[in-house]
Amino acid sequence: MAKLAFGRRGEASEPDFFRGVIGELVLTFLFVFIGVGCAMTVDGKTNAGGNLTASAMGQALIVCVIATAGFHISGGHINPAVTLSLAVGGHITLFRSALYIIAQMLGSSTACVLLRWLTGGLATPVHALAAGVGPAQGVVAEVVFTFSLLFVIYATILDSRRVLLPGAGPLLTGLLVGANSVAGAVLSGASMNPARSFGPAVATGVWTHHWVYWVGPLVGGPLAVLVYEYLHGARRHTPAAARGGMNDP
Numbered sequence: 001m002a003k004l005a006f007g008r009r010g011e012a013s014e015p016d017f018f019r020g021v022i023g024e025l026v027l028t029f030l031f032v033f034i035g036v037g038c039a040m041t042v043d044g045k046t047n048a049g050g051n052l053t054a055s056a057m058g059q060a061l062i063v064c065v066i067a068t069a070g071f072h073i074s075g076g077h078i079n080p081a082v083t084l085s086l087a088v089g090g091h092i093t094l095f096r097s098a099l100y101i102i103a104q105m106l107g108s109s110t111a112c113v114l115l116r117w118l119t120g121g122l123a124t125p126v127h128a129l130a131a132g133v134g135p136a137q138g139v140v141a142e143v144v145f146t147f148s149l150l151f152v153i154y155a156t157i158l159d160s161r162r163v164l165l166p167g168a169g170p171l172l173t174g175l176l177v178g179a180n181s182v183a184g185a186v187l188s189g190a191s192m193n194p195a196r197s198f199g200p201a202v203a204t205g206v207w208t209h210h211w212v213y214w215v216g217p218l219v220g221g222p223l224a225v226l227v228y229e230y231l232h233g234a235r236r237h238t239p240a241a242a243r244g245g246m247n248d249p
Contacts, residue, residue: 003090004087004088004090004094005087005090005092005093005094006093006094006095007093007094007095007096008093011093011095011096012095017096019073019074020073020074020075020096020100021074021096021099021100021103022103023070023073023074024070024074024077024078024083024100024103024104024107025103025104025106025107026107027066027069027070027073027074027076027077027078027107028078028103028104028107028108028111028195029107029108029110029111030066030111031062031063031066031078031107031111031196032107032108032111032112032195032196032199033111033112033114033115034058034062034066035058035059035062035196036111036112036115036124036125036196036199036200037115038054038055038058038059038062039055039058039125040115040119040122040123040124040125041054042054042055043123043125052181052182052185053182055181056178056179056181056182057178059174059177059178059181060174060175060177060178060179060181061174062174063078063170063173063174063177064170064171064173064174064175065170065174066078067170067173067174068167068170068171071170074100075092076170077100077104078104078193078195079104079192079193079194079195079196079217080100080101080104080105080193080194080195080217080218081146081149081150081192081193081194081217081218081220081221082149082150082153082193082221083097083100083101083104084097084101084218084221084222085150085221085222085224085225086158086225088221088222088225088226089154089158089225089229091158101195104195105195105198107195108195108196108198108199108202109198109199109202109203110199111199112124112199112200112202112203113199113202113203115203116203116204124200124203124204125200126197126200126201126204126206127188127189127191127196127197127200127210127213128189128208128209129187129188129189129209129212130185130186130187130188130189133186133187133188135209135211135212137187137188138187138188138209138212138216139212139215139216139219140216141184141187141188141190141216142188142190142191142192142212142213142215142216142217142220143216143217143219143220143223144220145180145183145184145188145190145191145192145216145220146192146216146217146219146220146221146224147220147221147223147224147227148176148180148224149173149176149177149180149192149220149221149224150220150221150222150224150225150228151224151227151228152172152173152176153169153173154224154225154228154229155228156168156169156172156173157169157170157173159232161232177192180192188212188213188216191213191216191217192217192220193213193217194213194214194217194218197210197213197214198210198213
């Protein structure tokens with residue numbers, strides 16, 4: 001496994017550096033705006049099963065589309081857990097990852113505040129633990145869901161040994177997000193993404209158990225990287241000391 005790269009000389013002056021940071025802000029804004037918008041649309045309807053399916057499909061589609069659109073801009077992370085995991089795996093530097101995460105938080109917050117204003121204060125769904133699920137159980141659930149997310153990202157996007165059609169990686173990742181959204185409904189809601197949980201909390205001021213949606217994903221994601229690299233042997237990609245982004249082979 002590659003060592004963590006804190007940064008490299010002149011990294012901030014590279015042409016793609018701040019384009020990547022701004023790209024993460026814009027991409028996360030779009031992802032959260034549409035994703036939370038889907039959740040707001042189905043929230044409060046009487047057909048609970050249909051609402052869950054519709055919401056999961058919406059999350060799956062938006063992850064697939066936004067990740068694909070941003071792949072060659074910033075890597076299309078749209079998720080601090082993904083960003084930290086790729087830093088742990090040596091794909092990007094910690095310096096770049098820190099700015100990506102700040103941009104993701106800004107994009108998510110802006111999206112949810114704007115949604116709240118546009119809808120006249122319509123209730124913004126906040127990730128919350130299901131009835132009977134405690135914080136510790138919520139953390140474990142988020143660890144497992146995020147582990148699966150990063151494992152699939154590594155297997156279908158980052159591993160040079162993958163045998164897939166172009167664009168299949170983001171599609172499969174989106175499908176997994178949708179499946180996890182259904183499975184997580186009786187647990188933690190399967191956020192898998194601190195940015196996705198952060199924006200609604202900012203817009204509503206509801207921070208109950210919010211830490212669960214940071215601790216779980218930020219543990220589960222890097223853990224998946226370590227396990228994947230152990231199971232599949234030495235990874236084959238250009239180290240962060242030479243470049244940055246999620247689209248390195």
